[in-house]
Amino acid sequence: MLLSRIRSDVTYPGDPGGEVHRRFRPPCVVTDVATPDDVWIPQVTEQGFLIVTRDRHIRTRPREIAAVRGYGARMVALTAAGQARSSTPRREPPSSQSHSDRETPVRSLVG
Template sequence: MPPRPAHVRFYFDEDVLGLAKVVAALRPEITYPGDPGAELHKRLRPPCVLSYTGAKDPHWIPIVAEQGWLIVTRDSAIQRRRAEVAAVRENGARMVALAGADAIGKWDQLEVLMINWRRIQAWADQPGPFIYSVTRTGSPRQIPLD
């Protein structure tokens, strides 16, 4: 029996590429730039529509938002990146930023992700635009988009 198509819901930005490859090897609904696709749990994830890394935020955010994917990134200074915030707002994107000193290495990023995973899954069902900043120990913080 051929695998059924995977329903991709999450896009991991290239700044968490190491984490993305670990998690995408476990979950068929996760993709990242350059993802060649995979078969997992009798689901076939297609190659990512962004086949390369190095795209600037104003280029890839609209593409990911158009797919309906929730973005996972690592950006402790997201509120100061006005072009990125504007791209999220203007394209109705949904973003979760792994923040703080606890999200620097792949292992620590995985911990922050897993501690917040149930929230992130729920946010994937919410309409955008929004950006949430999450850490290992603190409450999620919504970033103003204006």
């Protein structure tokens, strides 16, 4: 939430939107933090967001993995140092983007 106060391209679940540095940020498409991962992941991916999450279990849940891969979501999962890693191997979804497409700025959903 802190970043959304200083950047217009960052939002979070339940964000009502607002104006930052004369730029308007629309309300977040995810209105409830209890929204299931396999529901909100496609919604924010369609908006072009980079997903930043603290959910350390997201890698072990088949529906969420399918949503990330199936919709081509770009996701970063932050975990605390020393946490046990999942035994599920990490595989990146195939990228259909060209190199120049990957370098374009993306909006972020922090949650």
